Amino acid sequence: METVRLRLDVAYDGAGFSGWSRQPGLRTVEGELVHALATILRRGDQHSAAPRLTVAGRTDAGVHALGQVAHVDVSAEEWEAMARRDRRRGVVDGAPGASLRRRITGIAGRAGDLVARDVTVASPGFDARFSPLWRRYEYRVADRHAPRDPRRRGHTLWFDERLDLDAMDAASRSLTGLHDFAAFCKPRPGATTIRRLLDFSWSRDAEGVLVGQVRADAFCHSMVRALVGAAIAVGAGRFDEDALHRVLESTQRSGAAPVVGAHGLTLVEVGYPPEHELATRAELTRARRGPVRSGGPVRSD
């Protein structure tokens, strides 16, 4: 059966979700999107299967996203039927993707905390999970230097000590490169912990809030929050600047600082290669990320 692959760009406030991945009885981002898509595609009668989403970054409970990317395959018939309904309704503003975007937001994002920013037909070879070149996260920390903005407390860690920006920044930058990040990963059987950390740096925004930028080809589980926890330990003077590199080289989780709270973390952007490299990149990633478990590919975001 011919299928059409749709790319969904979504943003969400993580506070109201038990993370990305569907779980019975819990409100999750994937669960809300699957429900919305099933409603819009009118599945249930003709199809026994719920739409299956594949995502770039399986965010944990409480983690936010501005630039999350997922894909879903719909049949050419479903796609055409949607377009026909749009035409009947007199939807005029361009591609069926635009009306799909509005309807997904209307159904899945009734609470305002989940927004479909864009829905488009994916380029050939596109795979939301395996095509990315990198994922970029931001972590916000208001230390004692920074004024606290209660409006933004849901996505900012409030830290009651002074943090040394330069020390944090230097220590964080020293971790970039291709390394075994086992010391900063929750172990998962069969999954590699080797990652290429492309950026890890800190600056203060206009209000004085510390913003950590973390970009890597992919992240193992809890890696960003473990890295940020370690950087904060340096900023607070509990670790010296070389400590992060020593912890990295030890590949032992025991030496690391505590993982920081999820609410300061936002998946900001997923970087994909140009269209002609999408398929090659996906094949390369699949080959490199190691074995596939019976329940599906191992977590690699």
Added chain:
Amino acid sequence: METVRLRLDVAYDGAGFSGWSRQPGLRTVEGELVHALATILRRGDQHSAAPRLTVAGRTDAGVHALGQVAHVDVSAEEWEAMARRDRRRGVVDGAPGASLRRRITGIAGRAGDLVARDVTVASPGFDARFSPLWRRYEYRVADRHAPRDPRRRGHTLWFDERLDLDAMDAASRSLTGLHDFAAFCKPRPGATTIRRLLDFSWSRDAEGVLVGQVRADAFCHSMVRALVGAAIAVGAGRFDEDALHRVLESTQRSGAAPVVGAHGLTLVEVGYPPEHELATRAELTRARRGPVRSGGPVRSD
């Protein structure tokens, strides 16, 4: 009895409050602060009276603040008793104001939505309400051009049309100056509606969100939200650029656009004159704002 006047700089997320002003049975910013101060000052036994707060901007339900300012008078005895308790507890980081700041935030801001940013002994002649030269508000609007950030939906109006920034900005700037703003005020008997609008302008921030800056010597009730509603009507093409000035000159509320939602509005800053002008400025303002009702001075924020 000798008193010490304390200046409180506070920030809050308006979503959890029924506005600034104390109301029986409702959670208000003033109510939380008065409760915290009464607890810290150990009133109740010695004093029958709750601490009385005077505020720069009596924000409505749902309106946020980053730079709200209030004052409270405490007796010299209470102030000295607090300082003694701090010394006994070994509080070392400077003035009693610092420990008071932390305790107010700890008691009034348990939910994280109310923060005392600073507590200091006020300069001589300081009056939170009558000394200000101006109040500055910001209003955030994400129109169809701007990506929606679900993390910030609590303090941003989502508007589903495209807004013409230049038209809004030009129309808004045309309203600055000393005018009778009756067309943009909820009428209150005996209160003047003449205000000096110092700034009213629009720009897009780095994310593309429209941010309106509104600064005036003082605002009558609902004035900022009426001005913003009118500017949005221009941006959406429902009013032409000259319409705002015509509405202003009509001094008739009927001609104005709908008042916009409270949640997009934040009191950002209150501007006070240099110390030697504080008392003169307060006297001048009291004289100019017109009659005083039996229930206290008329609303003038």
